[in-house]
Amino acid sequence: MPDAPPAIEAVGLRKTYGKREVLRGLDLTVPRGTVHALLGPNGAGKTTIVRILATLTEADAGTAKVAGYDVRTERARARRAISLTGQFAAVDEMQTAAENLRMMARLARTSGPARTSRAAARARAAELLDRFDLAAATDRLVKTYSGGMRRRLDLAASLVGQPDVVFLDEPTTGLDPRGRQELWSVVRELAARGTTVFLTTQYLEEADRLADRIAVLHGGELVAQGTSEELKSRVAGHRLDVVLADPAAYLRLAPRAAYSEPETRTLGFPTDGGAPQVRALLDALDPDGTAIERFSLHTATLDDVFLTLTKPAHREPNHV
Ligand SMILES: Nc1ncnc2c1ncn2[C@@H]1O[C@H](COP(=O)(O)OP(=O)(O)OP(=O)(O)O)[C@@H](O)[C@H]1O
Ligand SMILES: [Mg+2]
Incomplete structure (x- = not known):
């Protein structure tokens, strides 16, 4: 289907609750058959976006189409x-x-979307119960289930109808590591079959492993969009962590750091990882050679990207 519309196409979405501007004109395009992760701190507006795209809440302005249909x-x-x-x-x-x-x-x-026979629907239900490790508890009342079991059943239920676009709002919250792995493999299978998955998550690792593209929501805008590699390359290839000799040195240098860990008096600074830049950075931070006790160099992670992009004063254009 070369001319099929994108799975999700939103332009200029705005939403205000009372005086709080939650979304300030947000553009988003998600191609079919891809996994898209939406990352953002608590209260950033992730659930609000999902609810607008899933037709449960109306935006104040802007348009959104899902599977080619206008949500309004x-x-x-x-x-x-x-x-x-x-x-x-x-x-x-x-x-x-x-x-x-x-x-x-x-x-x-x-x-x-796919009208199926009763037998096919039953077979699919049985397969999903098995898939989510609920086969043994199939005939128990759901009120006797643990939180993780309910969560898995909820996911299974949402997949019975073989939807074109699946919205998962923090799907792995409350799942143990095994349940999380199982969900990840289900998401991959869905995508391989051509289903589009739009998920929100607080776990950067989850976005990194699962998503073809990631969007970071902050201050009512998408401050970055791209593959996890693109986002990582945007911040700086590496992070230099320095452990300060005393609290005074820590407090003096903390405002310049991208990352801080007061308990261990550690501060992190973006760098390209090359010797000239690392040497220059160490010299600039600690001209007398007394403030820094130890240092280590790390490849930038999605955490670094997230922390850099969602710093309170941070604002950037909508694209990578
Ligand atoms: N129905 C509502 N009425 C008033 N304010 C709302 C409503 N729904 C959401 N908000 C506010 O909008 C902001 C965004 O909420 P939203 O639930 O979309 O954030 P979120 O990114 O999903 O957060 P979390 O990570 O905690 O799930 C919050 O400040 C929230 O209090
Ligand atoms: Mg939410």
């Missing part, structure tokens, strides 16, 4: 093409897992 004027069609797993589980507590998934399968059969 073609809401019903947009809804049929997507699934949403929110920060909080949406399954029915007074039913068993199997009943929940059968209900989802019935809904998917009558309204989903």
Whole structure:
């Protein structure tokens, strides 16, 4: 489908709650079949974006299309093409897992993008229960489930209808390491089959491993977008960490650092990692050679990118 529209196309999205401008004119394009991660600190507006794209909240201004449908004027069609797993589980507590998934399968059969037979929907439900390690608990009431089990069931339920675009709002919050791995492999499989996945996460590692592209939301704007490699290369290739000899030296140099760890009197500074720059940096920070006790050099991580881009005063144009 060379002419198929992008999975998500948003232009100039704005949203204000009371006096708080949560989104200040946000543009976003997500190609089909890709995994896109949205990163941002607490309260940045990640859930707000997901809710607007999933037709649950209306933007004050701007337009958004999902799977080619305008979320405002073609809401019903947009809804049929997507699934949403929110920060909080949406399954029915007074039913068993199997009943929940059968209900989802019935809904998917009558309204989903791929109208499937009853047998196919049941088979898919069984496969998903197995996939998310819930097969043994299939006939238990959901109210007896642990938080992690509910989360997995919620994800399974959202995938029954084989949506074109899947929204996952902090999908691995509350999952143990094994549940997280399982979710990651499901996300990869979805993408390999051509499903578009739009996820929010607080885990940089998750974005790094899963996402084709990452957008960083800060101050109501996307302060950076790109692959994790592009974002990392943007900050500086390396970080020089220095451990200061005493608290006074730490406090003196802290305002110049990109990264700080008071407990260990460690400060981090971006550098290209080359000897001339590292030597010059050490000399500039510590001309007498008394303030710095030790140093170490690290390859920049997505954490460094995130910390640099979401520093309170930071503002940059919308593109890489
Ligand atoms: N319905 C609402 N009414 C008023 N304020 C709201 C509403 N929904 C969100 N907000 C505010 O908008 C801002 C963004 O909230 P949002 O939930 O989108 O952030 P988030 O990035 O998802 O945060 P978190 O990482 O904690 O999930 C916050 O300041 C929040 O308090
Ligand atoms: Mg949120």
